[in-house]
Amino acid sequence: RKEVEQDPGPFNVPEGATVAFNCTYSNSASQSFFWYRQDCRKEPKLLMSVYSSGNEDGRFTAQLNRASQYISLLIRDSKLSDSATYLCVVNLILPTDSWGKLQFGAGTQVVVTP
Amino acid sequence: DTAVSQTPKYLVTQMGNDKSIKCEQNLGHDTMYWYKQDSKKFLKIMFSYNNKELIINETVPNRFSPKSPDKAHLNLHINSLELGDSAVYFCASSQEIDGTYGYTFGSGTRLTVV
DSSP: OOSEEEOOOOEEEETTOOEEEEEEESOTTEEEEEEEEEOTTSOOEEEEEEOTTOEEETTEEEEEETTTTEEEEEEOSOOGGGOEEEEEEEEEOOTTOSSOEEEEOOOEEEEEEO | OOSEEEEOSEEEEOTTOOEEEEEEEOSOOSEEEEEEEOTTOOEEEEEEEETTEEEEEOSOOTTEEEEEEETTEEEEEEOSOOGGGOEEEEEEEEEEETTEEEEEEOOOEEEEEO
16 A cells, blocks of 8 residues: 555646645654645645645635544645646654654645636 | 756767766755756656655666765666666755645756767
8 A cells, every 4th residue: 555645636726716636644753744736747736735724825725634534735725827737745753763754645636628 | 046956957978988067056955956847847866865865766777876075965876878868857856835835946958968
C-alpha cells in the first residue's frame, strides 16, 4: 500500500466551477500536511499547509481528517491558471528518527477548461 | 536571485558513464535533500543532509553518492549510469519555521540515460 494515495485524475473543470479532491495517508503518526502544486516540467511549489481545524487561502480550502486519515483540497471559482498537478504531502517523524521525511502522493491532475 | 539552483538542467548520457549534479541554496537553510521523480510522477526522497551531516539515506543503489562540502551545497554523483536512472532529480532545502518545515525545491535536472 502506498504511503500517500491520490486519485490521479484528470479532473476536467469548467472555468468558474468548484473542484475538490482527497488524499489518504497510511501512517497515523504523520504530523504535518501540505498541498503542493506542480506545473508540467516544473518543480513542486508549496500551495498551502493543512491545519487540523481546516484553513482557507483565497479560493483554496484545505481540510484534515485525522480519524479517517485523509486531507482534502477544494478550489472555488476555478481559473485557467489553476491547471496543474496537486501533490498531497505528508511529513512523518518516526519515534526512531529525529528528522521528518516528506512523503509525496503521485498527484491529482486538474485541467480547467474555458 | 534563485533560491535553490541546480545544474545542469538537462543531462543526456550513455549507460555506464559517471555524472554529477550540483545544487546550491542561498536561503541559509540547514537541511538539503535530493528527490527523484520517475516516469510515474512519484517524488521519492533519496538523501538528506543537515549542516553537512547525512541524516536520511533511503534505499538507494550505492552507485549514488551525495556530497555536502558545506551547508549551502549538496551534490549528487552517480556512477555506472543505468537506463532506470532516467528521471528528474530535484534538490530541495528546508528550515523549521514555527514548528513546521518550509521546503524550497530547485527546478530539477532531467537525466536521460541512453
